Amino acid sequence: MPVLDGDFEVFVTNLGKYNEGMLIGEWVKLPTTEEEMQKVFERIGIGKQDEFGQPYEEWFITDYSLSIRWRVFSSSFR
Secondary structure, eight states: OEEEEEEEEEEEEEHHHHHTTOOOEEEEEESOOHHHHHHHHHHHTTTSBOTTSOBOOOEEEEEEEEEEEEEEOOOSOO
16 A cells, blocks of 8 residues: 655745735745744744734745655555
8 A cells, every 4th residue: 555755845925915916925844833833924024014004914825845755565465
């Protein structure tokens, strides 16, 4: 029976910046920690204020990458 084994990454994007016409985001390898996600949010501007003084609060995943390596295990049972 084959087993999937690979890396999974998502591109996390600042929704407010996206709506303003800018693609501001960062690739994040999963699984990750809450602390690392907070750092990502800081780097992409989540929590910072826009020109009207409103904070950027929303984010979304715009892309993903999944590298798959197949591993096949043989069994002597038939």
